[in-house]
Amino acid sequence: MTDPFEARFDRLILLVGRLNYMWTNTESLLIHLIAGLTGTSKDVAVIIFLTLNTTRARIDLVERLAKMEGRPAQVRDPILEHTQRLAKLSGIRNKYNHCIYSFDPESGNPKTILMRIADRKTDIKLGREDTVDDNALLQIEAVVDQLSAANRDIWKLIRQLGFPV
Template sequence: MTDDFEARFDRLILLVGKLNYMWTNTESLLIHLIAGLTRTNKDISVIIFLTLNTTRARIDLVERLAKMEGRPPDIRDPILKHTQRLSKLSGIRNRYNHCIYSFDPDSGNPKTILMRIADRKTDIKLGRQDTVDEGAMKEIEKVVDQLSVANRDLWKLINDLGFPA
C-alpha cells in the first residue's frame, strides 16, 4: 500500500471513528427523553434503552411515547422533530458501520462493501460496493457536524422540558 493509500485510509478511519463517537453520544440522549416521557429516573431509562438493541427500536419507542394520547404538542412536536432528524442521520452511520473496507486498485480510493443480502424477485445480490471518494469523505464530515448540532439541540430540549439530566 502506498503512502497515498495509507493517508486516505487513515482519514477514512478517523472520520468513521468520529462518526461513531458522535452517533453513540447523541443516541444516548434518548435515555433522557425516555426518562422524561415515562416519568421515571435515569437508571430505569438506561435499562429500557439498553434492552432495545437497535437505534430504530429506541427511536420508535421515544416517538410512540411522545405521540401518546394526552401528550401536549409543545412536548410531542419538538421531540418528533429531533427523532426524525436522528433517523435521517442514521443512514450514513449504518452505511459505514455495516460494511467491510477494501481499496480500488485503479483510483486508490477506499471502497465499502455492504454486508447485507439484497433479495430480489428471482435472485440475490451480495456486497454492494461504493467508492469512498472525496465527496463521500465530505459527506461523512457534514454528518459529523450535523450530529454535533443535533447533540447540542437535544440537550437544550431535555433541559427546556425539565427531563432528567
Template sequence: MKWPLTDDFETRFDRLILLVGRLNYMWTNTESLLIHLIAGLSETKKDVAVIIFLTLNTTRARLDLVERLAKMEGRPPEIRDPILVHTQRLAKLSGIRNKYNHCIYSFDPDSGNPKTILMRISDRKTDIKLGREDTVDASAMKEIEDIVDQLSELNRDIWRLISQLGFPV
C-alpha cells in the same frame, strides 16, 4: 497487482478511519440522549431509562419507543412536536451511519481509494445480489464530515430540549 501503499493511500485511509471513528463517537453520544427523553416522557428515573435503553438493542427500537411515548394521548404538542422533530432528524442520519458501520472495507488497486462493501443481501425477483460496492472518494468523505457536523448540531439541540423540558439529566 501490488497494493498502492503510498503516502497518499495511507493518508486517505487514515482520514477515512478517523472520520468513521468520529461518526461512531458522535452517533453513540447523540443516541444516548434518548435515555433522557425516555426518562422524561415515562416519568421515571434516569437509571430505569438506562435499563430500558440498553434492553432495546437497535436504534430503530429506541426511536420508536421515544416517538410512541411522545405521541401518547394527552401529551402536549409543545412537548411532543420538538421531540418528534429531533427523533426524525436522528432517524434520517442513521442511513449513513449504518452504511459505514455495517460494511467491510476494501481498496481499489488502481486508484487506491477505499471502498465499502455492503454486508446485506438484496433479494430480487429471480435472484439475489450480494455486497454492493461504493468507492469512498472525496465526495463520500465530505458526506461523512457533513453527517458528523449534523450529529453535533442535533446533539446540542437535544440537550437544549432536555433542559427546556426539565427532563432528568
C-alpha cells in the same frame, strides 16, 4: 512519507471513528427523553434503552411515547422533530458501520462493501460496493457536524422540558 492512498484511508478511519463517537453520544440522549416521557428515573430509562438493541427500536419507542394521547404538542412536536432528524442521520452511520473495507486496485481508493443481502424477485444481490472518494469523505464530515448540532439541540430540549439529566 505517507502514501496518498494510505493518507486517504487514515482520514476515512478517523472520520468513521468520529462518526461513531458522535452517534453513540447523541443516541444516548434518548435515555433522557425516555425518562422524561415515562416519568421514570434515568437509571430505569438506561435499562429500557439498553434492552432495545437497535437504534430504530429506541427511536420508535421515543416517538410512540411522544405521540401518546394527552401529550402536549409543545412536548411531542420538538421530540418528533429530533427523532426524525436522528433517523435521517442514521443512514450514513449504518453504511460505514455495516460494511467491510477494501481498496480499488487501480486507483487505490478505499471502497465499502455493504454486508447486506438484497432480496430480489428471483435472485439475491450481495455486497454492493461504493468508492470512498473526496465527496464521500465530505459527506461523513457533514454528518458528524450535523450530529454535533443535533446533540446540542437535544440537550437544550431536555433542559427546557425539565427531563431527568
